[in-house]
Amino acid sequence: MPRRTMIEAIRDAMDVxxxxxxxxxxxxxxxxxxxxxxRVTHGLQAKYGKSRxxxxxxxxxGIVGSAIGMAAYGLxxxxxxxxxxxxxxxxxxxxxxxxxxxxxxxxxxxxxIVVRMPTGGGIFGGQTHSQSPEALFTHVSGxxxxxxxxxxxxxxxxxxxxxxxxxxIFLEPKRLYNGPFDGHHDRPVTPWSKHxxxxxxxxxxxxxxxxxxxxRAGGAVTVLAYGTMVYVAQAAAEETGIDAEIIDLRTLLPLxxxxxxxxxxxxxxxxxxxxxxxxxxxxxxxxxxxQENCFYHLEAPVARVAGWDTPYPHAQEWEYFPGPAxxxxxxxxxxxx
Amino acid sequence: xxxxxxxxFHVPEPEVRPGGTPDFSNVTIAEAGSVPxxxxxxxxxIIRDMAFSIIxxxxxxxxxxxxxxxxxxxxxxxxxxxxxxxxxxxxxxMQMAQRQGKTSFYMQHLGExxxxxxxxxxxxxxxxxxxxxxxxxxxxxxxxxxxxxxxxIYSNEADPLKGRQLPIMYSSKEHGFFSISGNLAxxxxxxxxxxxxxxxxNDSRIxxxxxxxxxxxxxxxxxxxxxASTYKAPVVLNVVNNQWAISTFQxxxxxxxxxxxxxxxxxGIPSLRVDGNDYLAVHAVAKWAATRARENLGPTLVEYVxxxxxxxxxxxxxxxxxxxxxxxxxxxxxPIVRLKNHLIKLGVWSNExxxxxxxxILDTVIAAQKEAESHGTLHAGGKPSTREMFExxxxxxxxxxxxxxxxxxx
Numbered sequence: 068m069p070r071r072t073m074i075e076a077i078r079d080a081m082d083v084x085x086x087x088x089x090x091x092x093x094x095x096x097x098x099x100x101x102x103x104x105x106r107v108t109h110g111l112q113a114k115y116g117k118s119r120x121x122x123x124x125x126x127x128x129g130i131v132g133s134a135i136g137m138a139a140y141g142l143x144x145x146x147x148x149x150x151x152x153x154x155x156x157x158x159x160x161x162x163x164x165x166x167x168x169x170x171x172x173x174x175x176x177x178x179x180i181v182v183r184m185p186t187g188g189g190i191f192g193g194q195t196h197s198q199s200p201e202a203l204f205t206h207v208s209g210x211x212x213x214x215x216x217x218x219x220x221x222x223x224x225x226x227x228x229x230x231x232x233x234x235x236i237f238l239e240p241k242r243l244y245n246g247p248f249d250g251h252h253d254r255p256v257t258p259w260s261k262h263x264x265x266x267x268x269x270x271x272x273x274x275x276x277x278x279x280x281x282x283r284a285g286g287a288v289t290v291l292a293y294g295t296m297v298y299v300a301q302a303a304a305e306e307t308g309i310d311a312e313i314i315d316l317r318t319l320l321p322l323x324x325x326x327x328x329x330x331x332x333x334x335x336x337x338x339x340x341x342x343x344x345x346x347x348x349x350x351x352x353x354x355x356x357x358q359e360n361c362f363y364h365l366e367a368p369v370a371r372v373a374g375w376d377t378p379y380p381h382a383q384e385w386e387y388f389p390g391p392a393x394x395x396x397x398x399x400x401x402x403x404x
Numbered sequence: 405x406x407x408x409x410x411x412x413f414h415v416p417e418p419e420v421r422p423g424g425t426p427d428f429s430n431v432t433i434a435e436a437g438s439v440p441x442x443x444x445x446x447x448x449x450i451i452r453d454m455a456f457s458i459i460x461x462x463x464x465x466x467x468x469x470x471x472x473x474x475x476x477x478x479x480x481x482x483x484x485x486x487x488x489x490x491x492x493x494x495x496x497x498m499q500m501a502q503r504q505g506k507t508s509f510y511m512q513h514l515g516e517x518x519x520x521x522x523x524x525x526x527x528x529x530x531x532x533x534x535x536x537x538x539x540x541x542x543x544x545x546x547x548x549x550x551x552x553x554x555x556x557i558y559s560n561e562a563d564p565l566k567g568r569q570l571p572i573m574y575s576s577k578e579h580g581f582f583s584i585s586g587n588l589a590x591x592x593x594x595x596x597x598x599x600x601x602x603x604x605x606n607d608s609r610i611x612x613x614x615x616x617x618x619x620x621x622x623x624x625x626x627x628x629x630x631x632a633s634t635y636k637a638p639v640v641l642n643v644v645n646n647q648w649a650i651s652t653f654q655x656x657x658x659x660x661x662x663x664x665x666x667x668x669x670x671x672g673i674p675s676l677r678v679d680g681n682d683y684l685a686v687h688a689v690a691k692w693a694a695t696r697a698r699e700n701l702g703p704t705l706v707e708y709v710x711x712x713x714x715x716x717x718x719x720x721x722x723x724x725x726x727x728x729x730x731x732x733x734x735x736x737x738x739p740i741v742r743l744k745n746h747l748i749k750l751g752v753w754s755n756e757x758x759x760x761x762x763x764x765i766l767d768t769v770i771a772a773q774k775e776a777e778s779h780g781t782l783h784a785g786g787k788p789s790t791r792e793m794f795e796x797x798x799x800x801x802x803x804x805x806x807x808x809x810x811x812x813x814x
Contacts, residue, residue, distance in 0.1 A: 092604060118604045126631070128624055129593050132590060132593030133596055133597030133600060133627075135597060136534070136594035136599070136600070137604075139532075140598045140602060160593075171575070173796055232799040
């Protein structure tokens, strides 16, 4: 099976979708002729023409707002916000319009759009190239929120998102674009070509939304993670020697609660890990759900390892980013509690 | 030079406040028939002046004059009059229903009936409007059932939106009326997107975007103009300037620019200004702009100069911020009276027939109201199922919503 980077896998997902359905259109800033600042849409305009893949003005509200109008017409726009940090001007359109259109019109109009946005830190991106705003989407009824962690999932989840009848926020951890990253910034990064999850089948396949994947089976503690933190958690488990069961959530909403609850009932312990800031982050929802559903099975408080409650700094990148040492400490403390 | 170094802050104020005498002497109004009618493929640069004038057809004597006249038959004009009268009567009944506690909220169109009623007749089947909350004339003029509108206003068991939406936030894909949102200006860029999609699909349908004077200050107004200009989208960009955004006079949104139509010029969009209380002028300009869009000549911006004669909404008291008699002083008059006088001048209408039509329309509206109320009002009678509260958030109900629906006991 061919191995692809996450960039190639996401591009392939759009290629496959555009080939199969001429209602799929792709646009955003620098997305057309140039093929995107991360090369994710490279070649799509040449292959499908400017009516299907085109450059947009620098106006996030305009990109999302026009996509909503296109979806109301009957197209399936898959648009890009260059960095998740720059989605805020589109937040009104995403939360009040895309998310609510089916509900408020009782299905008279629907909004099958996908909004792709590179997310996450670990790249010296500073304050506005590193944010993880997923909690701002999971809090909005009517939106689905997806965060893939590897090329195989990225392609299958994106095709599923494009085919989904509702708006999907598709957050792409840019730190994982070229290879997995476990937080050990002092070591060379291995490319996806050396990783099994870099195997991406040709043609059409989907990974269903709302289904988590167990990346490492274990019996001692459950780790709930997504995106880059899946690899950080794996490194932390190996380095501490703790028999952790690592769940890659893949879709934050709808959430695969069954997989989470089954695991925590088995292990009796749970550590939640995300890059985003701690307070009111998605980890708070995960922690509350575990507490509500697994209270009598819990042998320790649910721990959260997250970004600090500060804007994402530049020079202090590795003191901010929740690396394997911090996650490992939380695993040890949870086992001792 | 004496003041050099000390800046002074500028906040625009309307000419007159409550207690003052209404004064529109600053409103420059072109003579009916005086503004030329350019070819639809005109270079926008040549017609820049039109963004500062006012296209008018009906003169003081009720005659249709000039190059924008002559598009509508007497039958079409009579239908237009009936639609405007229906909307006004509908408004009055629903405003009263709100005062009687049968619904929580209502917004009237008083004085602005010509804008949406005449515009609707310039569109073709399949075209899509992206309206604000003050274009119900689009529905009335397209024959959308009044009972259904009332069911929505009453949030009753027959409400097509299942009680989920505030009154008057209608939705009808079938009638080319996009779902209304409470968030101002969001629909303006969505209309452009819809139009882009029609062009991408090599369709022949066009979109119409709607916004009020106050909401042009929202950033989505700018987004829409940029996108419409960049992609030459087949869209008519309507600005209804009724002088007021709740309590805020139009000068706060307009600032130093001459007119709202002039906003389009910087985007290279042909921009016209029209007498919004002149049914014939509104229709003629709408037709011109719609034809431009349909012939792939791109967007047109149209400012309708009118006056919000009623309160902003059933929750508003305009006497707190403007003279009570200001609407009487409005120099462009009343759209229904003006069309009525024109039809009398044409010899196809009379005061007697008008009075008779008023009575007939009132009967029709009351009959619709009775039927709607048989399905319930907000606090009495049939209401939408509580289960409906959980439906339609997504195409398929996800597990967490199913659990919450069970918790709610439905």
